[in-house]
Amino acid sequence: MTERADGRAAPRRRDAARSREQLVQAAMELFADRGYDRTTTREIGERAGVDPALIARYFGGKLQLYLAAVRAEQGDQxxxxxxxxxxxxxxxxxxxxxxxxxxxxxxxxxxxxxxxxxxxxxxxxxxxxxxxxxxxxxxxxxxxxxxxxxxxxxxxxxxxxxxxxxxxxxxxxxxxxxxxxxxxxxxxxxx
Missing domain, CATH: 1.10.357 (Tetracycline Repressor; domain 2)
Structure with a gap:
């Protein structure tokens, strides 16, 4: 975080695309390592360094994130x-x-x-x-x-x-x- 003129920390800028990318990457790693059932959204958020609530916001839920991770892993072809x-x-x-x-x-x-x-x-x-x-x-x-x-x-x-x-x-x-x-x-x- 950067500091403002008054010495307080400036709020972090949100980068939705970056957060989505980090969530997909974290999900790919955790699902591959632990499987779907043993991976929690909290763990995915922690690994990605973002609020796990963003999973619902950006993807709709854990399954939709899983599907996005599978697509990312398999490519667009x-x-x-x-x-x-x-x-x-x-x-x-x-x-x-x-x-x-x-x-x-x-x-x-x-x-x-x-x-x-x-x-x-x-x-x-x-x-x-x-x-x-x-x-x-x-x-x-x-x-x-x-x-x-x-x-x-x-x-x-x-x-x-x-x-x-x-x-x-x-x-x-x-x-x-x-x-x-x-x-x-x-x-x-x-x-």
């Missing part, structure tokens, strides 16, 4: 679709390390915050459904939207069931075994 082996491998590996993430949970499980669910569903459509729909349409596959949604739902179900332990064999399978099976299933959706 459209992602590859689920039929690309590298994309599927990256997703499986990421979810094995971090769990299915709140966007999957908020999108597929009933909740009382429709705004949060809409944001999560929009994120899933943008990052998973749309790239696959675009590919399937370009290949002339019938009902491309339905098939892209089915593939995304199957992936979400596998990830959630795997992390919950609901299916012991699925949970115990290594990625080297699971990945080709899942890829084969997704390939079969082409028709």
């Amino acid at each position: 459209p992602p590859a679709d689920l039929l690309e082996r590298d994309r599927l491998h990256w997703l499986l590996e990421r979810f094995d390390r971090r769990g299915p993430g709140p966007s999957f949970s908020a999108a597929v499980l009933p909740g009382d915050n429709t705004e949060v669910q809409q944001a999560a569903r929009s994120h899933l459509r943008e990052r998973l459904v749309e790239p696959l729909r675009t590919r399937l349409e370009s290949e002339g596959v019938e009902r491309a939207q339905l098939r892209a949604e089915l593939a995304t739902a199957a992936l979400a179900g596998v990830l959630m069931a795997r992390s919950s332990g609901a299916f012991p064999e699925l949970s115990a399978a290594g990625l080297e075994e699971l990945e080709p099976l899942l890829h084969g299933f997704l390939e079969g959706l082409r028709g």
